Amino acid sequence: xxxxxxxxxxxxVLSHEFVLQNHADIVSCVAMVxxxxxxxxxxxxxxxxxxxxxxxxxxxxxxxxxxxxxSLYYYGIKDLATVFFYMLVAIIIHxxxxxxxxxxxxxxxxxxxxxxxxxxxxxxxxxxxxxxxVWGTFILISENYIADPTILWRAYPHNLMTFxxxxxxxxxxxxxLHAFPELYFQKTxxxxxxxxxxxxxxxxxxxxxxxxxxxxxxxxVLLVLHYFVxxxxxxxxxxxxxxxxxxxxxxxxxxxxxxxxxLTLILSVLTVGFGLARAENQKLDFSTGNFNVLAVRIAxxxxxxxxxxxxxxxxxxxxxxRWREHSAFQAPAVKKKxxxxxxxSSRKGTENGVNGTLTSNVADSPRNRKxxxx
Numbered sequence: 546x547x548x549x550x551x552x553x554x555x556x557x558v559l560s561h562e563f564v565l566q567n568h569a570d571i572v573s574c575v576a577m578v579x580x581x582x583x584x585x586x587x588x589x590x591x592x593x594x595x596x597x598x599x600x601x602x603x604x605x606x607x608x609x610x611x612x613x614x615x616s617l618y619y620y621g622i623k624d625l626a627t628v629f630f631y632m633l634v635a636i637i638i639h640x641x642x643x644x645x646x647x648x649x650x651x652x653x654x655x656x657x658x659x660x661x662x663x664x665x666x667x668x669x670x671x672x673x674x675x676x677x678x679v680w681g682t683f684i685l686i687s688e689n690y691i692a693d694p695t696i697l698w699r700a701y702p703h704n705l706m707t708f709x710x711x712x713x714x715x716x717x718x719x720x721x722l723h724a725f726p727e728l729y730f731q732k733t734x735x736x737x738x739x740x741x742x743x744x745x746x747x748x749x750x751x752x753x754x755x756x757x758x759x760x761x762x763x764x765x766v767l768l769v770l771h772y773f774v775x776x777x778x779x780x781x782x783x784x785x786x787x788x789x790x791x792x793x794x795x796x797x798x799x800x801x802x803x804x805x806x807x808l809t810l811i812l813s814v815l816t817v818g819f820g821l822a823r824a825e826n827q828k829l830d831f832s833t834g835n836f837n838v839l840a841v842r843i844a845x846x847x848x849x850x851x852x853x854x855x856x857x858x859x860x861x862x863x864x865x866x867r868w869r870e871h872s873a874f875q876a877p878a879v880k881k882k883x884x885x886x887x888x889x890s891s892r893k894g895t896e897n898g899v900n901g902t903l904t905s906n907v908a909d910s911p912r913n914r915k916x917x918x919x
Contacts, residue, residue: 568730569640576633595630598711599623617705619834620756624715631719639727642672656786664786665731667779673720674776677713681769684709690766697766697812698820702759704834713765714756721748747852754848758841759834763816767809774798774805802860806853813849817842 582592600623604615647668656664688707690696706714724745728738755764781794821837829838 572633572636594626618711619704628718632723635720635723667782671779674772678772697762697816702834704759717752758836774801
């Protein structure tokens with residue numbers, strides 16, 4: 546009786562692009578369910594909670610704005626549904642950028658696996674930071690933050706927000722929440738997951754804190770400042786991957802990173818430590834959203850200072866490690882005294898040495914010549 550041999554063929558392995566596209570299609574279908582729900586009267590009330598901003602109030606026209614009434618927003622529990630919907634939108638946009646932009650560049654550049662993952666990370670984050678920085682700057686200009694810095698603490702609590710302000714914070718929370726499922730979609734390495742979770746958690750903690758404590762004015766300014774510095778870093782890393790000789794962007798980023806940390810601390814202390822500390826109303830009131838009490842102010846300043854110190858510590862370690870690697874690579878060869886030979890000594894000194902000084906045999910070995918040529 547003949548025994549059938551088992552097939553040695555392994556089951557087909559799904560590519561990363563196929564898995565990413567498959568999940569993007571599923572998320573797109575879920576988002577379309579909420580949009581189609583707006584077309585039917587039975588489901589429209591439930592779909593509106595997910596798609597549109599909630600908790601709006603209309604203020605009557607005043608003497609300064611006699612032309613039209615103002616529509617402002619405050620936050621509530623229904624914002625979680627809106628954040629969930631726009632988290633799905635962020636996943637779809639992430640997949641579009643990955644498939645139609647980053648994957649095409651990766652095929653042309655032929656990056657290694659390490660550079661491939663870092664290039665994708667910097668490509669996604671640079672696009673987000675640029676969009677959020679431009680959007681936040683537009684809000685700062687339109688609401689006169691730059692001309693009047695006292696608006697950061699004046700008339701606190703800032704429990705009423707414009708449409709642009711609230712939509713900005715909803716989008717920020719949605720984007721950083723979408724980063725959690727992207728760790729699975731992008732098949733992130735296990736050793737990189739803790740680092741990713743730390744900075745995603747820090748973003749969500751500070752953005753949600755500014756949103757819930759009605760410190761949205763201060764949070765917007767600090768986010769725009771931080772996003773600009775981070776955009777410069779990731780765009781410099783993209784240029785570095787295309788050409789490793791390009792390192793000027795990192796030098797500019799290092800200077801702006803330190804200045805950004807100092808400016809963040811100055812604005813935080815000026816707003817929370819001096820502006821809110823001198824306000825007349827310093828009573829905890831959940832109904833009006835007033836959290837201007839000593840304990841909350843200390844907690845806010847402590848969280849900001851600890852985060853800035855943590856970022857500076859990581860930055861200094863990164864710069865020291867980079868300096869050590871650069872100094873080790875550029876270590877000068879051990880020099881020996883020139884030996885005088887008859888006839889062609891001067892010519893050999895010119896070819897093998899520096900300014901007529903012969904280098905050591907170790908420095909001129911084939912292995913080191915290969916390293917120098919590379």
